[in-house]
Amino acid sequence: MGDHSHGSPNTSGTVATAGQGVEGEFQNPGLPPHRPRLADTDPRAEKRAEKQVAILFAISVIGTLLFFYAYFFIRLDETIGTLRVQNLFLGLGTAFAMLGIGVGIVHWAKTLMPDHEVIEERHEIRPEEDRVVAEKMIGDIIEETGIKRRPLIRNTLLGAVALAPLPAIAMFRDLGPLPGDALRHTMWDNGVRLTRDPSGTPIKASDVTLGSAFHVIPEGLNDAEHKLEEKAKAVVLLMRLDPSELNPSPGREDWSVDGIVAYSKICTHVGCPVALYEQHTHHLLCPCHQSTFDLTQECAVIFGPAVRPLPQLPIAVDDEGYLIATSDFTEPVGPSYWERG
């Protein structure tokens, strides 16, 4: 800390320039002259600032009281209105309680605490002797341990250090089971009925009128053990188009029923539900990143970051007229992952 910090607040204004005086070198301009604040010269202003700080602290007290008033005395009833009012006052109370203290302290420091300028000099850079001493200490340690002369100790130590972290790897591996082939299979199988989401009622082929879109879950999903995990993979969107607008590729001709097609609802980009169906353009749009899939081209990607078409679920009609799957999806649903080709 420099000498100037010891002067009286009002005289510590300027600093002597370094004064090397070499032509073209940067001259230290020093600090601007100290300017006293209103509260330094006018006792009434000082009194006023003191009052302002006290008021700010009082606001903090009121904020805390407001919080507890809202917490204990605003009773929640059936409507959302009381919850909204309580939330509002809990928030306002906390905000005033914190801001009152913070703003008050800053205002105090700015108006009333001493504001004389202070200069702190840099520390001197460590001299060369210190470096030599440090080097010698390290050399002594290596010498005294004798690690250079005893390779047996050195090598066993290296081996121990290398092996010690392995238990950690085993422990982290135990944190969860590996997915196995769970990413490749869903609840769909030959004969599983297509049912409505969320009720789980089966869908007749005749229910699906032209232009319709059904949100579909596999039969039995609502009773499944890991319902959400299964649903996250198995959700399907069912739509009916004019059969002439479908262009099935070889091998997929019998995957649809009179223009009714079923596609996985999980986007092949990062797995959002692709459920925005435009019934005239036959586009499916993903709400997250605007990947667009064309139903008339077996859900090929026509826009956006997805790289794979949506997997199609092969469907048929059973004896009672209900829609059923004829197999699981023939490829993994959802986004690409590392083990997938």
Place this chain on the structure above:
Amino acid sequence: MKALSQRRRHPLAAVVLLLLGLIVTGGIYAAASGANEAQAATTYTADDVQQGEKLFIANCATCHGMESTGTENGPSLVGVGAASVDFQVGTGRMPMAMQGPQAQQKPAQFNDEQTAQLAAYVASLGAGPSVPEEQYLETTGDAAAGGELFRVNCAMCHNAAGAGGALTRGKFAPALEGVSEEHIYEAMVTGPQNMPVFSDANISPEEKQDIITFLKTVEANGSPGGAELGSLGPVSEGLFIWTAGLGLIIAFTIWLTSRSS
């Protein structure tokens, strides 16, 4: 004016300007988005059909054809049903002002009686969904069940709070606030524009009533979190916090580092 120009370099001037801008934009938006109305009768007479045909030839035949079988500018109306007409004409979407990505909602051009006559004429062309029965339009259904159905079937396009959302190439799913119960029902049955059809075989009339009840409950209750900022999620909320929140932080920073007078 002089006082104003003297204060333009005040540290808080930018904050005041920002707040003014936000308030003006919000106010204009609130004023611009209106409500809609219109109801229709359910029984049609031969006279209605006749009057409807006259109105149709004068106002609709240019695009939909003299026989309502469609032209290259407009689809066939055979079999679309009275519900479709009541929705499209009742919300002002038809007649269209111009060809575009999709028909826009605007003040209805025809009164209730004329809308009903047009609906009667189109319904006489071929069987289609009729105007819904009053009993399914009452908001006495199960709002919780309706909410679940809404989130499964509707929320991806219309937004979880019914605030609407964008589709591809200029098309969009409109906001559902202020849409009449009848028009919500008709939209589900007929699938206007690019909306898929949700026939009674998919979502039963009682379930449609639940959905309507849910939408009206949400509308009546308001947002539990206070200002909903259009219910548009991270877009409007992010914009708000990046302008108002950061503005506030900047204002505090300037105050912290400024000298006391």
